[in-house]
Amino acid sequence: EDKVVQSPLSLVVHEGDTVTLNCSYEVTNFRSLLWYKQEKKAPTFLFMLTSSGIEKKSGRLSSILDKKELFSILNITATQTGDSAIYLCAGAHYGQNFVFGPGTRLSVLP
Amino acid sequence: GAGVSQSPRYKVTKRGQDVALRCDPISGHVSLYWYRQALGQGPEFLTYFNYEAQQDKSGLPNDRFSAERPEGSISTLTIQRTEQRDSAMYRCASSRLAGPGEQNTDTQYFGPGTRLTVL
Numbered sequence: 001e002d003k004v005v006q007s008p009l010s011l012v013v014h015e016g017d018t019v020t021l022n023c024s025y026e027v028t029n030f031r032s033l034l035w036y037k038q039e040k041k042a043p044t045f046l047f048m049l050t051s052s053g054i055e056k057k058s059g060r061l062s063s064i065l066d067k068k069e070l071f072s073i074l075n076i077t078a079t080q081t082g083d084s085a086i087y088l089c090a091g092a093h094y095g096q097n098f099v100f101g102p103g104t105r106l107s108v109l110p
Numbered sequence: 111g112a113g114v115s116q117s118p119r120y121k122v123t124k125r126g127q128d129v130a131l132r133c134d135p136i137s138g139h140v141s142l143y144w145y146r147q148a149l150g151q152g153p154e155f156l157t158y159f160n161y162e163a164q165q166d167k168s169g170l171p172n173d174r175f176s177a178e179r180p181e182g183s184i185s186t187l188t189i190q191r192t193e194q195r196d197s198a199m200y201r202c203a204s205s206r207l208a209g210p211g212e213q214n215t216d217t218q219y220f221g222p223g224t225r226l227t228v229l
Binding site for chain 2: 043044090102
């Protein structure tokens, strides 16, 4: 059965800290891994990773995929209170079905 | 509109009633997905369409759940004879694809969801 596991499930940091969120996956016919940020509304897209070892960056956020170890991390540097959210990781099959992990709830305190 | 829209945003119903949840994807998006999200959990896949064709309905929990997308645009998720355990946020997402059979994955853009409460 396909599975996506995220850790930690919950994390509390102070503004300015750097955080690393972890995602491991077991997805048949794996195609890519996606990260989403979810606040009180719909999940919003952050990154799609298809190839190993190529870091994707967007401002203070970056992510990388290791297809050998079936693992991805999402880094957030110099965190801000606006980064407080649930971060979802999803493994995508060929054929487009996505399997989501439970999410990491990040709280950034001022 | 610019994004995926869903209606109603909130639905409260009594056990045993049927409900229909609507999703209007981003214009031109080929694929449409339905998810169910319990509080504190990630979205759980239910079913998806390419155009009007339902490609995978393996995530539908039982035969009370059905979905259609008759014209390849708006989709309706129907739950018959609702039960309290059906209470959840139901999310729709759409993605832009080259066409059916294309071995590709693409970003899914989520709608705001319909919060269903079954009393």
